[in-house]
Amino acid sequence: MHWRKIMHSLKTKLLLIFVLLSFLVSLLVGGMDFLHFKKNIDQNLRTSLSNTANFVEHTLPYNSFASYVKAIEEKSSTSMDYRNFMGQYAMDSGIAFLYLVTQDGDKVPTIEISNFMEEEQLIFWESPAKEALLSLAENKIYYSEPYTDEYGSFISIYKPLATSDGIPAVIGVDLDVSYVKSLQKESIIGFMISMLIGVGISILLSFFFASSITKPLSSLDKELRHLAESDADLTIRIHSKSKNEIGKVAESFNAFATKLQDLVIQIKIAIDDTDSIKIAISDSSDQTSLEIDKISDNLDGIREQLEILDNSLSENTAVIEEVTQNIESVDQQIISQSAMVEQSTAAITQMMASLSSVNMVAQNKKTATRALWEVAKEGKERIDQTASSFKSVVEYFGQIQDMTKTINAIASQTNLLSMNAAIEAAHAGDSGKGFAVVAEEIRKLADSAGTTSKSIATLIKTITDSVMNTEKQVTATSTAFAQINEEVSDTLDAFSEIEQSVSELNSGGQQILESTNQINSVTVSIKEGSREIQTGTQSMLDSAIRIKEASGAVTTRMAASVKAASDIQVSKKTMIDLTKKMNTIIENLKEQFSQFKTG
Template sequence: MNSFFSIKFRLYLLMAVFITNSLIIGILVNSYLGIINRHWNHYNAAVVDTEVYFAQLESALGYGGMIHHFKNYILRQDAEYIEKGNISFESFNLSLDKIYSSPELTSEEKTHLEIIKNTMTEYRNALLSAKNLYDQGKTVSETDSIILIDDAPALAAFTWFKENIKQNKEFFHDELSITINKAIYQTVIILIITMIFFLIFAFWILSSITKPLLSIQQITDTVAKGNLSKKIDMNKKNEIGSIANNFDAAITSLRTLVKSVKISSNGSQEISENLNSQMVQTASAVSEISANIESMERQFEKLTDSIGTSSSSLEQIVSNIESLAAEITDQSSAVSQSSASVEQINASIKNVACIAEMKIQAAGNLVVIASAGEEEVSSTNSLITDTSKSVDDILEMINIINDIASQTNLLSMNAAIEAAHAGDAGKGFAVVADEIRKLAENTAENSKRISKTLTHMVNNINETLSLSNKSGLTLANINDEVREVISAFEEIARSTVELSSGSNEILSSSNHLNEITESIRLESQEMNIGAKEINKELKLIKEISKNSLSGIKEIRYGSNEINQSVNFIQEISKENTENISKLIQQISIFTT
């Protein structure tokens, strides 16, 4: 940045001009004060001091002085008055010497001083002569007739001095008044010229500051309304230009951020809609799994009842094995019925195994969907976090603008104070300072509005991030629950395989019994042993059936929990969709 174009340099230059003007005025005033001081000193030397010394001369000679002491001595012949006369004579000579030492003393004044001095000398000599006459025995009237002094010339000299001092006073007063008026006139003219120059220079400086600030204010008003498509485009190589460029960069970053947030919000909305759709499908599939599990539970209960019935029948056969020889035909029919029941059980077991395989595959697909949803939620969280950081950066820029506005406001207050000190001459400068203060306040107000809007955006983004994190945790829980369901279905499949194997063995045994019906009479004991083995196998099958039924109930319980989790995910997904819609609505106020 060129230092000549910087605001700091211009303000320093304005201060330098102000200080220079003040120095010029101070030097001028000091010069005239020196002239006035010299005139005053000259006046004191020529008039005031002379008047004081002249009054001392008059006092030493006149009443209370030499003449007064002379007359008292003539009348009273007291030596005290001779001593007082000598003191008055010495005081007179001291004052006279001071008057003679003045360089301003004229020859005419010296002539009149000589007259007064001679009169004083005559009175002193007369005082000494009167003493001698009294010592010789002269009377008062004789002494008074002998000593005759004409003091009329001295009185005329005193009168002339008084008139001359009066004229000197008038002369010096007029001369001093002319000098003071001249000094005031010239000082006022120079002050007016320098103040005009200073005001023109100050107006130029302040105009170069206020015009760019007004342009910035117009753009900030537009930005405060949400229009981010405007730029300042100010080519200034000073602090205001730097602020304008930084503001343009901030608006560009904000515009990019808003575009990114809009795109991300739209993408999040689409993901949320897809997630809602998947959750609906998942809920439907879970409901179907629950229905199938309930059906399997009922079938296993029937199977358990059938096995219990078969076991009772087989025990009856064992107890009546010896009487079965006579009723072989009935036993053959019973064996045929048992074979049919075993075939039905075997078909049911195969059906259960097929359903378990299908549900394992469906649960695996659900795991894949939940994992994909979890990854999407993680990506959304990262994008929302980046958006929040970008908004924080913008808030820091807004704080910088607030600091600059505060400093500008402080500068305007200082300028207003200086203008108030300047009095009427600073009224124009005060108006400019007030405009700068208003501009700074408007800038601070707009920055606060932008900061408030961005803070509201950050709160919404943080709320969305929190909900998205909850969605991710819920999907992770779904993953775990579905894996448990898959494990349960695999256990069912293994159990059905064992049941199928057992039923096949039972069916094979039944067929073998049907084939050897004719030889049962001879092998009744072997049949008894076989019946016991069959009873044992039926008890084993019954135990397996009970375990399978217990597993089905646990699967049904897990399926209900999955269904509740899916419903909870659906509610969170709807809430997430509503939050994204609110975010899109709030971002839509910005024009990019």
């Protein structure tokens, strides 16, 4: 229980919070420093590798992989001096290996630039680094990630070399990073030590700050306990010399206690004043009760007279309403009769208008039918003339056919003569050649005339057939026009009969319209008289209803007044009971507030 109390104390919680915050801050700062240190080391390693590769590129006395290999194999003084020079440079710079790499099919030949490994011959890289292959393939600089093999821990750069023979080659530089890893381990150990020291210091500072916060709180807790254990003593105050927030809390509590003390004093004074008010309320309640009894008696008498008046108004209103209903029934019948008369008048007027329209249409159609009969008659005459003309045309075409037969016979005779002339010209020899030419032309002319005559004969036969067909159609049309004339004549007679019947109907409709107008005039007069009677009875009914409503309103208000008087009586009794309860409460308040010590 003692340890649990310690763990739940404010001082322990504040101490744990400060220690945790210090540990997190130390961890954050140390982690950031370590990452910055690692980033700087990586940047410096890449810079060193890049500078070495650039130095090799600018100092290499050969411009291709093959020329360098050849110089090494021949052990030229230039290549040996350069290897020794680069070996010394590698030792001074911390470089492990310097070499050239190329690719020959599936093989990766390589040769050392420096004399660090004392290798003076071409070797083939069995498991080449992927960065070296990418640099050869893409002609770009590639850095490898740190790696470890049987020689140690290294990081490498592969930089393309500009060759004169076009065969790609790269410069490889391996840097030993074993020393760098040892530095990283030492930095981690230093970081852990510094963090532990920082945590220890933070624990001491946290203990000091927690004590400075909890000590005034403990003092304030003692003062509040003393105030709680005292017997309603409002004169007790908290004494605190602290000027921080805890001291302000103590000052605020003292100010609250002072205001509470003044409030209790005012409540005691108010309780003493309520005794005199209680006596005055008791006397006023008795006088009010007597006056309310008188008002109740007067209201009962007025309510009885209003009930009598209300019954009389109800009887008169019922009689007026019955008369009004009878008048409304008569008025409704008159309105119905007037509506039917108006509908009949409108129907007759419309019927007469329709008859007039029918009569006009019949006259127009009769005129149009007569004109149609005349046109049909004229058409038949012209068709007959056309048929006669077609017969003349047929006769003319017969004469033309005879002419074409004559022309055809003449062409045959001419052709025969031309043949005889040609025979005679042939008998005549050279002297008859001119006559033979003329005879040939005559024969051709005869053939042409015969052909044309046959074409004309064929065309005339076709035209003759068409004309004969047309003559038949004209004859049929003439027969149709004769039938049309008969139908039009019958239609003309029918329109004459319709015109006579419509005239008789129009005369009868005019007489019916005059009768309905007289009935309508009488109905309007009756309707106006009924409306005046209805207006008078409605005014009487409205007056009676208003009087009844006024009487009902007065009755309702009288009932409300009676109820209000009754409610006042109840309220009076309730007020007396509440006054008694208030007396009891005031006595209790006096007893309770007398326990507070205010001075």
